[in-house]
Amino acid sequence: MNNKWALRTQLNEIGWLAVLFAVVGSTVALRYMTGLPGTQWWQYLYVFGAAAGVFFIGHFLLQLLLVLPLSRLSSCGGRGMAFGLTFILLVSLVTDTFVYQQYRFHINWAMVDLALVGGREVFSFSTGMMIKIAFLVVCLAFVSMLLVWASTKVTTKAVLPCVGILVGYLVVNAVSAYSVSQNVKSVTVLAERIPLYYPIRANTFLSKFGLVAAGEEKLSLSQKVGSFHYPLNELSLGKGTDLNVLILAIDSLRADVVDAKTMPNLTKLQNQALVFQEHYSAGNATRAGVFGLFYGLPPFYWQSALSTNVSSSMVTGFQKAGYEITAFATATLLRPEFYATVFSSVRPLRMGSDSGETVAERDLDSVDDFEKWLEQRDTNKKFMSFMFLDSVHSLDFPEDLDVPYDDYWLEVDRLKLSPDFDPREYFNRYKNAAYWQDVLIGRVLKILEKNDRLKDTIVIVTSDHGEEFNDSKLNYWGYNGNFSDAQIKIPLVISWPGMPAQQINHRTTAYDVGATLLKRVVAVQNPLEDFSVGKDLFDPKGREVFFVGSYNEDAIVAGDDVLLIKMSGALEGHSLKDWKEIDAAPLKKWVPAYLQMRGKYRQ
Structure with missing residues (x-):
């Protein structure tokens, strides 16, 4: 009881x-x-x-x-x-x-x-x-x-x-x-x-009672069963150039902060380089952005690449051409698992910066390691290097740095962020972090110059995704939240030996970078569709639509509009500029191409 x-x-x-x-x-x-x-x-x-x-x-x-x-x-x-x-x-x-x-x-x-x-x-x-x-x-x-x-x-x-x-x-x-x-x-x-x-x-x-209206279209997003068939055919190379390649990526760098006050060294480089004014990432997060840059494929292929450990086409192509491949990333390559995807065929591989208490110090460590490697490497081999700096993402810079914006948020407190929060001081801190990255960009350029490498090295400055400060007035902060300009429009500046300075105003994407380098630098003979959804950067046509992704959603960018594809398969229309909701119906004509692309590189 x-x-x-x-x-x-x-x-x-x-x-x-x-x-x-x-x-x-x-x-x-x-x-x-x-x-x-x-x-x-x-x-x-x-x-x-x-x-x-x-x-x-x-x-x-x-x-x-x-x-x-x-x-x-x-x-x-x-x-x-x-x-x-x-x-x-x-x-x-x-x-x-x-x-x-x-x-x-x-x-x-x-x-x-x-x-x-x-x-x-x-x-x-x-x-x-x-x-x-x-x-x-x-x-x-x-x-x-x-x-x-x-x-x-x-x-x-x-x-x-x-x-x-x-x-x-x-x-x-x-x-x-x-x-x-x-x-x-x-x-x-x-x-x-x-x-x-x-x-x-x-x-x-x-x-049964006639109570169902015309259904809202939902997509079945179950992946096609099969192995990762990438590239579609083994890469075949012709006679390439003698140019080296350095990709310098700044995590979370928006396109609209590259100006003389915030990033003077990059602005100076722009005056002597190719500047792509309408450049877009493959996604709104690091994994998607870097994956699209190196693989030339939409982010929905990430799991296929990870499960098979198939290296990226960019790395594979340059390795076939006899290039030494190196990575100088500040954040660990363990997460996202770039060591097992993008650089799976590169060993030994520097896994990240382990020297420094702050992100700014660890960024400096990445640059220091690049300098040591450049001075000690075998000069008979060409190189393709990837440097990935993290201070903008972490809003960090040295305390003694003479920053361009004095009225900045002294301590980042994301608990304060709300629809009514004034982002000015927050954004100023972000721009001060970008200024610190610019200092390091200037140092990298001097390192190349000191080692007599500027004359034969393509220097590419870009980002993995943008960063939003409630630009849309919809309480979006940071990244991985939507596919508006604030989160996926990024800078692309290329110093290409032998090419005159030029501003290029047609739309380009991260997919185009690898496609262009593989074709123009190492002379890959395969058709582009064998290894990329990108185009040649200098081709003004063929980008009416492109696919982007995040950790849990995909989207189709068509002109100035975006068709958001949620995990459930539900579809929403949005404006690329400010993410305001629009009618999705006119954008659904691109859905068959999206579904076809999801299975193209799977057997």
Whole structure:
């Protein structure tokens, strides 16, 4: 009898804790609505009800699995486990709301893996921000203790509130199912904002009653089964040139910050070089941008390249031509896994900078290592080098640097970012970091000059993606959030020995860089489509559309418009300039080409 009573008491505590967590968690989840234009009160109610159901079910089941068995042995142990579970889930939820507000995706394994392996090279926090995070964590620990304590003090049965939450969840799902059948976007757009929420669909059932409107088109994005067939044919080389190649990429560098005040050395180089005014990355994140640059393929082929360890066409072509391939990256090549993809055929391989406490110091280490290598290398071999600097991405520069912008954010505190936040000082800090990168660009050029290599080295300065400072006024900050100009338009400056300075105004893409180098420098005889979706940089035609990607979405850029392709296969139209939503219908004519491209390099 006592055992039955104890079990009922424990289940009642579990039920009440799940209810309380659902209420608190759903209130926190209203933060996911930030940045959604034209929100109405009922949308907040929908999100609250959907989140409450998800959080209640998840928390209740986890307690049955983890807390109840321990509670049968020790009530203190069970409550300790309940606290730990509640605390971890609350911290994860609050963190996810911040991530979603700035990047429009939820925490996923790829992001966690990047943080665990990339560490300080990928994520950096100021002292002030760390203090705020610590304070927030303490507050969440207190809230978690309060919830556990409250669940033990409630004497009434938890059945009624539990049933109430579940009924509300069913109602929300019914509303969602009907809204999907009628293409009510003001409802369907909410589902992706709630983590782990997968509402039911009932189109088949509702169609029996004539309640299904003309369906919103969704794509089936299941990949074609088969191996990575890349290049389509083995690269064949003719007689190439004697030119070396140095690709100097600045992580997160926007196209519009290259000016005489912010980047004087690069501006000076522009006066003697080829400047591509309308250049675009292959994506809005590092993995996508670097992959497109070296492979000449859209980012949706990343997993195929990683699983097969097939090296990039650019590296393969230059190796076949007898070039020495080197990489001088500041951040580790372990994440993203460039060591196993882009440079999988290059060994030994410098894996990143390990000297320096700050990103600015580690960038300097990359340049120092390049200088040492250049002075000691076998001068009888041509080289193709990739230098990848990280200070702009980390908003870092030396404390004693005489920066061009005095009114800058002294400490980056991303917790302050919101739709109404004034980005001026934040952007000034970004530009000061770009100035530091420009100092290093100047030093690299002097190193080449000192070693008499400027005369026979193609120097390419570019980036992997841009960086947004709420340019769209839709609360997008950073990168990997959308495919607007702010996030995918990047600089491309090429100093090519023997070519006169020129401004090139037609659109070009990162895919074109490798295509041009392989054709013009090492004389690859294959047709371009064997190894790239790019064109010759100097060909003004053939880029009416191009494909871009991120860690979890693809898009088709067509003129000044973008067709966004979500993980679910849903399609949205947006403006390339400011990411305002537009009619997707005229852009759907490019979908067959996209689907064909997804299978072209798979057998």
